[in-house]
Amino acid sequence: MTASAPTPPPALPERSPLPAVTKDGLLHLYREMVLIRRVEELAAKAYTQRKIFGFCHLYIGLESVAVGAAAACQPQDHWVTAYREHGQAMAKGVTARAVMAELYGKATGCTQGLGGSMHLFDSKVNFMGGYGIVGAHVPLAAGVAWGLKQRKTNGVAVCFFGDGAAHQGAFFEALCLAQLYKLPVVFLCENNYYAMGTAIDRQSALIDMSLRGLGVGMVREQFDGFDVEHVRDRVAAAVEFARSGQGPVILEAITYRYRGHSMSDPAKYRPSGELEEKKKSDPLAITERRLLTDFGCTAEELEALRASVDAEADDAVQFAEDSPWPDPTHLYDYTYAPEPAAAGSEEKR
Amino acid sequence: MPVLQMREALRRAMSEEMRRDPNIFLMGEEVAYYDGAYKVSQGMLEEFGPERVVDTPISENGFAGLGVGAAMVGMRPIIEFMTFNFSLVAYDQVINSAARIYQMSAGQYKCPIVFRGANGAAENLASQHSTSVESIYAHFPGVKVVSVATPYDACGLLKSAIRDDNPVIFLESEMLYGLKGEVPAEEYTIPLGKADLKRDGTDLTIITWGKQVHTCLTAAATLEKAGVSAQVLDLRSIRPLDHEAVFAAVAKTHRVVIVQEGFAFAGMAAELAARIQETCFDLLDAPVRRVTNRDVPMPYSPPLEKQVIITPERIVEAALLTLGRSTTNEGAR
Numbered sequence: 140m141t142a143s144a145p146t147p148p149p150a151l152p153e154r155s156p157l158p159a160v161t162k163d164g165l166l167h168l169y170r171e172m173v174l175i176r177r178v179e180e181l182a183a184k185a186y187t188q189r190k191i192f193g194f195c196h197l198y199i200g201l202e203s204v205a206v207g208a209a210a211a212c213q214p215q216d217h218w219v220t221a222y223r224e225h226g227q228a229m230a231k232g233v234t235a236r237a238v239m240a241e242l243y244g245k246a247t248g249c250t251q252g253l254g255g256s257m258h259l260f261d262s263k264v265n266f267m268g269g270y271g272i273v274g275a276h277v278p279l280a281a282g283v284a285w286g287l288k289q290r291k292t293n294g295v296a297v298c299f300f301g302d303g304a305a306h307q308g309a310f311f312e313a314l315c316l317a318q319l320y321k322l323p324v325v326f327l328c329e330n331n332y333y334a335m336g337t338a339i340d341r342q343s344a345l346i347d348m349s350l351r352g353l354g355v356g357m358v359r360e361q362f363d364g365f366d367v368e369h370v371r372d373r374v375a376a377a378v379e380f381a382r383s384g385q386g387p388v389i390l391e392a393i394t395y396r397y398r399g400h401s402m403s404d405p406a407k408y409r410p411s412g413e414l415e416e417k418k419k420s421d422p423l424a425i426t427e428r429r430l431l432t433d434f435g436c437t438a439e440e441l442e443a444l445r446a447s448v449d450a451e452a453d454d455a456v457q458f459a460e461d462s463p464w465p466d467p468t469h470l471y472d473y474t475y476a477p478e479p480a481a482a483g484s485e486e487k488r
Numbered sequence: 489m490p491v492l493q494m495r496e497a498l499r500r501a502m503s504e505e506m507r508r509d510p511n512i513f514l515m516g517e518e519v520a521y522y523d524g525a526y527k528v529s530q531g532m533l534e535e536f537g538p539e540r541v542v543d544t545p546i547s548e549n550g551f552a553g554l555g556v557g558a559a560m561v562g563m564r565p566i567i568e569f570m571t572f573n574f575s576l577v578a579y580d581q582v583i584n585s586a587a588r589i590y591q592m593s594a595g596q597y598k599c600p601i602v603f604r605g606a607n608g609a610a611e612n613l614a615s616q617h618s619t620s621v622e623s624i625y626a627h628f629p630g631v632k633v634v635s636v637a638t639p640y641d642a643c644g645l646l647k648s649a650i651r652d653d654n655p656v657i658f659l660e661s662e663m664l665y666g667l668k669g670e671v672p673a674e675e676y677t678i679p680l681g682k683a684d685l686k687r688d689g690t691d692l693t694i695i696t697w698g699k700q701v702h703t704c705l706t707a708a709a710t711l712e713k714a715g716v717s718a719q720v721l722d723l724r725s726i727r728p729l730d731h732e733a734v735f736a737a738v739a740k741t742h743r744v745v746i747v748q749e750g751f752a753f754a755g756m757a758a759e760l761a762a763r764i765q766e767t768c769f770d771l772l773d774a775p776v777r778r779v780t781n782r783d784v785p786m787p788y789s790p791p792l793e794k795q796v797i798i799t800p801e802r803i804v805e806a807a808l809l810t811l812g813r814s815t816t817n818e819g820a821r
Contacts, residue, residue: 217561250594260593267560268593272584278550279585282557282565289513289539290562309580312550319545473591474629476598476653 148358151388155375157211160368162434168210168367169426170444172202175226176423177452178235182225182242185456186402191242194271195256198226200397203422204329205230207370208297211378215294217265217287219280222257223329223396224269227299232264235455245462252465253473265294274300274307277326281317284324284387295381296324297374303334305348314389318355321386325377326352328391329364335400336408352389364392365420368429395420489670495528497639497671498604498660501646502529502566504675506536509564512650515542515551516568516605525570526606526665552578552603556585556655559601564650569605572621572659578603579624586655587630602649604658607635608699608749609786609797611663618786620750622697625657626727626759632680633726635659635698639669641724644678652680661699681725683733689719692743692807695734695760697723700747700798707803718807726756734760735768742773743810747803752780777806 160168179197186195198205201223209230212218220227228238233249241248242256249261250269258269267283270276280298287294304310305328317324328348332339339346352359358380362373370392377388395417399406406414430436492500506512514529514536520543523530533541544551548569555565569575575582582603589599609618626633632654636642642660649656686701687708694704701722708718721737723730738744744764748757761776782796808814 219557250592250596253594254592258592260596262593262596267597268589270585272580275553275580275584278553278581279557279560281550282554282559282563283561284557285554286558286561286563289558290511292561296557309549309553312547313553315545315547316550316554320542473593473595475632476590476595476600478652 148353148356151358151360151373151376151380155211155372156379157372157375160371162430162436165368165426165430165434166436166444168206168371169423169430170448171206171209171230172367172423172426173445173448174235174451175202175205175229177448178229178239178455179225181452181456182239183398183402185242191256192244193255194222195242195402196223196400197396197398197402198223200417200422201329201331201364201394202226203367203370203426204327204364204392204394207367208327208374210367210371211375212295212297215265215292216297216378217267217283217294218297218299219267219276219283220269220299221273221276221301221304222269222271223301224259224299225256228259228261228266231266233259233261233266235451236458237261239455239459240462243459243462244464245459246465247458247462274304274310276300277304277307277310277313278316280324280326281313281322284317284322285320288323293382294323295378296322297378298324298326300326300328301334302328302330302332302339302348303342305351306342311351314352314355314357317387318357321384323381323384324387325374325381326387326389327374328389329394330391331394331396333396333400336404338408347391349389349391358386358388359390360388361391361393364394365422366425367422490673491668492639492671493665494639494642494660494667494669495526495665497643497669498528498646499530499532500671501643501650503532503535505647505650506540511562512564512566513540513542514566514568515544515555517544517546517570519543519568524568526662528665529568548574548578549581552581553585555601556581556589556599559599560589560597564600566602566604566650569603571606571617571662573617573619575603575605575621576619582625582631582655582657583628587628590654591630598653599655600653602646602656602658604646605660606662607659608661609793610661612788612790612793614788615785620781622659622726623748623750623755626756631655631657632728633657633659634680634724635726636724637664637686637698637701637722639667639671641678641684643671644676645680645724647677648680651677656680659698663699678724681728681730683730684722684724685719686722687718687720689717689741691717691741692745692810693719693721693737693741694745694747694803694807695721695723695737696747697726698749700749703798703800704747704803707800707807710800710804711807714808716807716811731763734764738764738768738771742771744772744776745779745803745806745810746776747779747798749798750781751783752778753783755780774810774812777810779803779806
């Protein structure tokens with residue numbers, strides 16, 4: 140056996156193959172981000188009213204990452220993510236109604252009340268969950284990529300995870316396998332600086348989780364995740380690299396969550412002033428300024444857009460309120476998939 | 489009828505299914521170039537190529553999870569654990585992922601995957617390589633658990649497991665890979681969830697599965713010499729459980745011994761005993777007895793290991809106690 144030369148992996152192209160965002164395109168991304176934030180705010184309210192139960196992890200502050208990533212993907216690309224996924228689900232195309240109804244535990248939710256906040260799925264838009272064991276979904280994404288490749292779908296798997304998950308063995312094993320088999324998967328770390336209540340420098344000797352990829356020879360990049368246009372470009376560069384058959388990519392988007400880890404966390408571990416400082420790079424504010432300054436949008440135009448978002452979010456809540464509870468007679472319907480159609484011969488002896 | 493070794497019967501099942509369905513692939517440690525740690529997959533790399541017979545790094549948690557993800561998008565993975573001892577590293581993927589995806593996605597994503605490999609003690613493999621896992625997998629709704637004793641059952645059941653749209657834990661044994669048995673030349677399948685009476689009898693029923701079927705058959709032969717007619721019911725499928733066959737056996741013999749490799753505490757034998765007394769208490773003429781491993785991690789030294797594992801003698805003792813016959817030895821527990 141000869142040791143292979145330690146060639147460092149190449150860098151991603153400086154610009155993705157995507158054309159620059161148009162005014163209408165950016166307005167659409169802005170609307171998506173505002174909708175996610177509004178839905179999350181209403182979810183927080185409903186949670187305090189005890190209409191949403193269990194754990195509830197909000198995506199407020201991270202909207203640009205999911206929305207930018209969605210703009211970088213194609214419909215045949217499949218997303219696998221963790222439990223802070225309401226925003227990702229909506230960005231991938233799950234309706235606000237289906238998300239909110241699921242949080243309410245109603246029959247009309249995207250998993251009929253079986254999954255709840257942490258397990259949102261919608262196969263129509265290739266949104267594959269929604270997992271609650273930190274880091275355990277990362278190997279699943281490698282497997283999704285395996286299947287997409289073997290079945291020649293031209294699809295890419297995109298796996299969201301947090302800085303906390305980058306310490307799990309499952310995460311590292313998935314990187315090893317994905318690189319070994321050159322799988323079309325993009326591992327996208329949302330580094331929001333906290334794993335539950337543990338700040339990044341208290342949980343890791345390494346702040347940039349994309350550097351973990353170097354240990355397996357994977358193409359990596361860290362980027363600022365607050366500007367949706369920039370996220371779109373960097374994720375598109377990675378997704379198209381993976382789609383072209385060159386192998387996986389690990390990205391880290393620097394981001395920040397405004398709320399606690401979950402609804403039960405008041406986030407008292409944050410140094411005073413940190414949240415206010417971070418809010419200066421608020422994803423919505425950045426894109427709003429860009430629309431006003433560079434695309435000639437008017438304040439009235441954006442106000443009207445926000446009003447339409449409020450109406451859509453309110454409608455989602457009303458839909459959830461009005462929806463029926465799941466029917467307990469269907470409790471066992473999905474424990475096992477039904478027997479396949481009789482194949483092959485019967486037992487003989 | 490052709491005679492095959494267990495490993496050949498398993499290989500035949502996988503190969504027949506892989507010829508039929510291009511979405512099936514075999515993945516695990518040493519399955520390809522090494523021909524399988526126990527030579528189950530010998531020659532399969534040559535026939536199916538490296539895209540479908542896939543060597544992995546030593547990374548059970550990783551490749552079990554990879555299999556689950558692939559299953560969700562239409563593949564039908566067969567994941568080989570070199571032995572099920574190592575599956576504990578991947579327990580999270582089998583239970584938290586594979587067993588739950590169909591339900592928590594409300595049926596939007598199926599997980600048709602087989603996890604297969606050797607289960608239970610072999611010989612003098614000591615503490616960490618002698619684990620029996622059926623009880624800790626069968627505990628969970630969402631998985632099916634199969635344990636095979638003969639080449640015939642292995643081939644027919646593995647084919648059904650591969651065709652099943654759910655995760656199936658398929659338990660084999662190092663001690664049985666060389667076991668020979670008749671396997672029909674023509675293609676056949678055996679449905680999951682059907683027990684098989686491996687020996688008929690009238691005085692008591694010994695319920696078991698997997699490798700212990702053979703220990704029980706030996707015990708039943710000894711009992712016959714003592715004038716006891718014992719039948720041996722091989723569950724074959726632990727989940728789903730063939731309740732009908734179990735209760736019919738109780739109704740017929742009224743006395744039951746359950747032989748389960750692994751520990752008694754919170755084990756599958758306890759589950760069976762509970763179900764029997766809940767459902768057919770009035771049919772029982774004696775308490776249900778269990779024969780299991782002794783409640784201690786497996787020691788290495790041969791005379792010590794022999795104390796821990798199940799022997800025909802311990803089964804005979806338990807049977808005689810169940811029949812109210814005196815035994816010269818200590819109690820069977």
